[in-house]
Amino acid sequence: MIEQTLEPHLVSTQTSAMEQLIAQARRRCVHDRMSPDVARPTPGAADAGNSRLRDIAAALLAERSADIAWTRGVVVLTDSDGVVIDSCGDSPAVGELLERIGCRVGMSMAETDAGASSFSTLVTGQPMYACGADHFATCMQPLASAGTAIRHPQTRRVVGSLHLLTDAIDGNPMALSWITELVRELERELADAAARPERMLMERYLRENRDSRHAVVAISGQTIVTNAAAARLVGIEEQLVLWDRARELTAAQRETESRIEVGRGRTMQVRFVPVFDGTSVVGMILRLRRVTRTGVQRAEPLSGLIGAGAAWRDLCDNVADLSGSSMLLVGEPGVGKTTIATCLGGTAPVVDAADAHPGGLSDWLTRVQDHIDAVPATLVLAHADLVPPAIAPALATLLGDAMQRTRVIATSRVAPHRGPGADEILGLFPATVVVPPLRDRFEDLAAIVRELTRRYVSAHPERDGVQWMTDALQALSRGDYPRNLTSLQQLVFGVLQSTTASYIGLRDLPTGAVIGASRKRLVGLDRVEAAALLQALRDARGNKRKAADALGIARSTLYRKMSALGIDFDTATA
Secondary structure, eight states: OOOOOSOHHHHHHHHHHHHHHHHHHHHHHHHTTOOTTTOOOEEOOOOGGGHHHHHHHHHHHHHTHHHHHHHTEEEEEEETTSBEEEEEOOOHHHHHHHHHHTOSTTEEOOHHHHOSSGGGHHHHOSOEEEEGGGSSSGGGTTEEEEEEEEEOTTTOOEEEEEEEEEEGGGOOTTHHHHHHHHHHHHHHHHHHHHHHHHHHHHHHHHHHTTSTTSEEEEEOSSOEEEOHHHHTTOOHHHHHHHHHHHHHHHHHTOOEEEEEEOSTTOEEEEEEEEEEETTEEEEEEEEEEEOOOOSOOOOOTTTTSOOOSHHHHHHHHHHHHTTTSOEEEEOOTTSOHHHHHHHHHTTOOEEEGGGOOGGGHHHHHHHHHHHHHTOOSEEEEEOGGGOOTTTHHHHHHHHHHHTTTSEEEEEESSOTTSSTTTHHHHTTOSOEEEOOOGGGOGGGHHHHHHHHHHHHHHHOGGGTTOEEOHHHHHHHHTOOOTTTHHHHHHHHHHHHHHOOOSEEOGGGSOHHHHHHTSSSOOOHHHHHHHHHHHHHHHHTTTOHHHHHHHHTSOHHHHHHHHHHTTOOHHHHTO
């Protein structure tokens, strides 16, 4: 038995509060239609990323082995989902009971599986004590359980929980004070462990930064530090590109040097040096050098349009190689085919096959004939794949003759030989150039967002000076854009209309964009459900109980659904 040392009125107040928490947990179980006779631990999947928590807890509990033996109980450690990842204690009676009910490593003790108990602290975030009949599950009623949640020292997110399980006869609410003290010490150890990688990265950065004339950047999963020389080279957009590249190389754990397009038409020579803590990489040191272009440069064929990444440069090279020749620009809807064709054509007339309506086909053909008779240097034909079959033969003859003296630049959503009735026109062009979709132009996204913002500000001068923060740009880079640039423009304009903030961050993005930035790719009904959950949380200003009530579900169900959909509450309520 744990000796009671607190004043009686303090124990009474503490017990009353815990009784209320247990009562609420039991009501959630009833709301979820759980049965006391069926509720019990179930197999779960432990998070592999909890090895540090397990190692620190194991060392701490080993020092307390005598105290644990004195309690005649077993201490159980879980991850944030309630899955047991370790246990300590050699009490035969309690150990045998836990084995019989299935409370062992790899089993889930979450409230949604085993019912109300001290493990409900993962839902409430508060220390909890349950003894005997306080437990919802019949199989756990011979036990007393005292436990509290473990929070990450930096993010304050719940990363696990620690519990003392004893025979109900030995149960005492004072056990909660002891387990809470253990958790506080565990969190202090976690803080030291969490700070170690940052210290190692900063020590390496300071060694590399002895000569401040050279641009040096230190990057980890949570931090980016630049010296004065690097700050002159690296803005928000450049940070996004460098951070993403460093993240790829961190997984590869290797040192390398390469040239990287960082936007605004600039190239940098970057040496990536990993910083190791044992065998794991805790960050990267980047040595930057701006590349000065030398020699004769080929004229930019798409000057005035936004693009500097590898996919855009390939497009420019392909177009430049076809200078003066007729070509067909092929790409998905919204990639900017017509804009590119117009840029290449300069002041050339533009005819759009989408304007050829059934009642005016001959007028449309006459207009094309008039443009060709005027002997222009170039003719732009938009949406060539939409030419009506009724005039396709006549237009094919017209264009075939015109290409002898006129450069024809056409656009199409499909390549030749891929559309019924379209090959008669598309097959005329000697060359086909593929315009890359937005998902292949990650390096250009920040510049495109900046250009779209400039266009919006030109029509709304009161929004002058608005800037996009790195977290928002990262979220946008992971989004889905079915209509490519058109979809991105609608999103950017919508955000600018919905907020008056000068600095736009993740919290300013709509729910759909936040879902697109989630760790798990959501489709179909999962995406619809995630949108509903996120919207409810935002309407409730992060209050999880109000959000659950608005959705007509238990709070434990809200937690379970968010976890299953791979969306964390920090992102949801940002």
